[in-house]
Amino acid sequence: MKLAVYGKGGIGKSTTSCNISVALARRNKKVLQIGCDPKHDSTFTLTGFLIPTIIDTLQTKDYHYEDIWPEDVIYSGYGGVDCVEAGGPPAGAGCGGYVVGETVKLLKELNAFDEYDVILFDVLGDVVCGGFAAPLNYADYCVIVTDNGFDALFAANRISASVREKARTHTLRLAGLIGNRTAQRDLIDKYIENTPIPVLEILPLIEEIRISRVKGQTLFEIAESKDSLNYICDYYLNIADQIITCPEGVVPQETQDRELFTLLSDFYLAKKDNEISNVSAEEKLDIVII
Structure with missing residues (x-):
């Protein structure tokens, strides 16, 4: 199964993605998380450092794809989750979306896609053009991270439009929305009343979720020494359980x-x-x- 996680920039996609990856691993799934952002920090809370990117590795190999092995680009993270970062060119010097497409191409050539039960793409912001839409070409499901705010839901609607377009030619469905760190859900409910989309989970406004990003640890790792946080992990396990069942999902009709x-x-x-x-x-x- 392949998941593509999208959402407004800064909404908490990477933190959410890392915790979902660990939750899936806790359900005995072999998981690969692919960071698709030139900042290459998607997997930071899984590994505790910024791992070398696909671009970094290609540079060391003089861009000879045939000289790259899986262990050159795949790093082991917390909970047994494997990690890859696509990376990107220097700011203003090239197309980050192209790098995402090349990352997918390289991993397919390495047969990496055949080694995992779940591959999760954590994709840059709400940019759904060019190479940044490439994960939608391979994904079975898209998951959108939002909050109860106007801008995040506006971005979610634009992403839904991209899912609808891709679903014309691919077996892609929108699994649902995840509300991240929100004390209320009235705007979310108003949106899905007008644009029917499943809601997988609403994560409460808990400061530890944000702090986990700064610490470079998933909630699951922090909870090992702080039992009071185990209930937060249950939210991510609930999301993982829904994904594992291969939900029907929807082809959204955006507003x-x-x-x-x-x-x-x-x-x-x-x-x-x-x-x-x-x-x-x-x-x-x-x-x-x-």
């Missing part, structure tokens, strides 16, 4: 941008109007922009 903007902004403003009286039109605009 048009202007319609979605109106839907969410009107809902948000109506909510704020219950809290704030006599708000000017200019102030309401500021609320939407914020």
